[in-house]
Amino acid sequence: MKKLVAGLALTAMASACGGDGTSPVPASTVDAGAPLVSVEDGDATSTTPTTSSGTDSSRDASSTDLVTTTSLTTSTVPATEDMNQESLPGSSDKTQPSGSSPSADPDVRDCLIAALGKQVYDELANRQPSAEEQQAMGPCMRPTQDNTEPAETTAPKEPTKPADPNSSQPSQDQTPEIITVTYPSTSYSVAPGGTSGFFMTAQEADLTLSAVDFNKTGGPLRFNRPSGLTTDGTRLVMTDVFNNRVLIWNSAPTHTNQAPDIVLGQPNFTTNEPGNGRNQLNWPLSASTDGTRLAVTDTYNDRILIWTEFPTSNAEPADIVLSGGANANPSKSNIRWPWGVWTDGSKLAVASTESRSVLIWNSFPTYDGQPADLLLTGSGHLGTPRHITSDGNSLIVGDHNATAGGVNEAGTFFWNSFPTTDQQPYDFFLTDPLGGKEPAGWLRGDFSDDQRLLMMGSTLHVWDEIPRSAADRPSLSNLGQAKAGGYNFRWGDYSTVAEVGGRVYITTNGSTLVVYNSIPTSATQSPDFVIGASDLYVDANIENFVMSNPVPVSNGKNLFASSDFDNRLFVWRNLPNESGAAPDVVYHFCWYRNEETASRQQCEDVFGPWDNTLYGDNFALAGGTRLLIWNELPLKGNLPAYDFKNGVGSVPFGELTGVAMDEHYFYLADKRAGVVYVWAGIPDGTHEPIASLTVNQPTGLSSDGTWLAVNSTMGHSAQLFRVDQIESSRASTTVGGVGAFNLPQGTTVDKGHLFVADTGNNQVHVWQDVDDAIAGQSADVILGASGTSDTQPEITRNQMFWPAATSFDGNYLWVGERKFSGRLVRFSPIG
Known part of the structure; x- marks a missing residue:
């Protein structure tokens, strides 16, 4: 106990x-x-x-x-x-700094041995460290934010x-x-309550929590899942995924308050509504430039936007749009949910994530919808390819759900020479760069000016030259979050890295951009400054009260x-x-x-x-x-x-x-x-x-005292039990099913109403009377869409992005969006 x-x-x-x-x-x-x-x-x-x-x-x-x-x-x-x-x-109440002697904490001990060497570490059991040794020990005993040393703890x-x-x-x-x-x-x-009436299809939400506001970013330096770093050696480009924009610094930033100069996808730095015009974006993940051309994955619009001349003004429209494909089958003309893109101005490569393939154009595209020249599926082992890294001579593809090892796992495919034929086999597959079996993520990154390879996985890795086999280890890897003295890069879907003029820029899942003033030389070296948060060690999402998977409940x-x-x-x-x-x-x-x-x-x-x-x-x-x-x-x-x-x-x-x-x-x-x-x-x-x-894999419960609603995400349905029969018949009625809902995450029954968060279809289905749902009737109201056929995810007032949980308190309906959004929106009955 x-x-x-x-x-x-x-x-x-x-x-x-x-x-x-x-x-x-x-x-x-x-x-x-x-x-x-x-x-x-x-x-x-x-x-x-x-x-x-x-x-x-x-x-x-x-x-x-x-x-x-x-x-x-x-x-x-x-x-x-x-x-x-x-x-x-x-x-x-001790005042002696904890760095004054070897530590009994195994995490700290590992860090000290890495910083000092085993021999010096053992010697410090019997003597005080020198000034140089204390400096080397510093990252293992990181000071607090007011620069006082941490007290030794048991x-x-x-x-x-x-x-x-x-x-x-x-x-x-x-x-x-x-x-x-x-x-x-x-x-x-404070909300006044006292609402009346009911909801209407496609009505607008009143407010949003876990966000600044509708169509508001908070400014040029308030990011929401930054990603997609790319550079021409002078400029720095970064996608700001949840804010539906691409930010451009004409000179890569050198201090924490340096704002970007240009924004694409938005008319200014304060708005974030998505769209599908040539000057709009919906969830842009990656970008790549050779200094003249710029390519961006417009992920939820299933397309690649290309500027043939580098943009110089806000909301500048793209010159070329690559899109196509009505299904998720691998094809040279299929671009489905693209995450990764790379170009050197001559060739173009795109990770078509949903169609499990990488598309390559041998020469740079010149017109809308131009199909690719080559198709790669990694011998059928590509699962959901996410990011592409290349120097023009080799190709590296990070994959979240690769099957090269016989099971779905995150890892990275390497082609030692840039592919020139359809279905050219990859040379090797890498899971953990350090040779262990710990989850290490998939790799994505950049080549430095001196041709070192910088890659982000679960931490930052540096190879002096591109690895030629899975046995080639990085020359340097930050200890990362798991080990004392390491730095938490908050790695995840949006982590990317780029080097500009010796500085190393890294995006984090904490909605920050952290920067090294030079390529790090120590496994315990932390970045030098941060953009997007108040402190190098702060998660900006937490600092700004932004949730990832809000599940609301209200009593009114x-x-x-x-x-x-x-x-x-x-x-x-x-x-x-x-x-x-x-x-x-x-x-x-x-x-x-x-x-x-x-x-x-x-x-x-x-x-x-x-x-x-x-x-x-x-x-x-x-x-x-x-x-x-x-x-x-x-x-x-x-x-x-x-x-x-x-x-x-x-x-x-x-x-x-x-x-x-x-x-x-x-x-x-x-x-x-x-x-x-x-x-x-x-x-x-x-x-x-x-x-x-x-119940088959139940994933959420709700009861109003008359009905118990049991959500089944994998069953694409909800089961309803009469509460007064729980101890007797235990019979249930199924609402929905395959074709009706798409991976619903939550079902709420309250005051005789039924709400189903149809996550995959980006809608909330609402029945005014739960008996109508049980009778097989269609929902009275669809929130987050104009109707059941409108399934596009968007963060607008009347659209939703992966709704997953609902709560109705009699006055207001609260809806939490999951994973790729994170908003908590409120709807009021209006008629």
């Missing part, structure tokens, strides 16, 4: 988790007195520690039109006078025996479960949104009535052992909530193998009453993907088991489910 406490508020942690992070904030606490049951492997033993939380500094907005809260980062621990604070991360130990169930503090033999709570500075108008007064990708719960104590409103409270479901791990966002005890629910004062989060239940709504940083890990009673957790409550039952979906468990009341580990419903 593990205790649940909230982590100490380190300055660096505050920054990494989206707090201010510029100065320490004293933790002001009040007794919350919430009972806690912490359960592991189904062992239900209750304790009642006293918890505490940051002082609530917000005004009660129940009778006002504006709510304001003051920024605060705080944390809560059991209120015991003899708590050993050295057992918690970041707490120590990491929590793994549990070896259960704690005393009557104890109100963690034993020295167990690791505390830590939840960090931050209180952003917020001020937003409060709004909650959890995200499995971000490991967070956002709480608005009142319903916002304006776009971009920051939450009042943020729960962070991970903690850091010290300030160095915080700088890398190397979390411990990560919890990614897949679904949430509330009923009355009860609130729950479920995901993976963990279930948290509050018996008081989490509005002030209060801790959950129950924390079940791996199981409840005799029920094991495989992969939790749904949770719901009503006045009768508590429901929990396990996708891996294919079961929805039903308890009479809140489970506490002492009573068993009263029913188990068999």
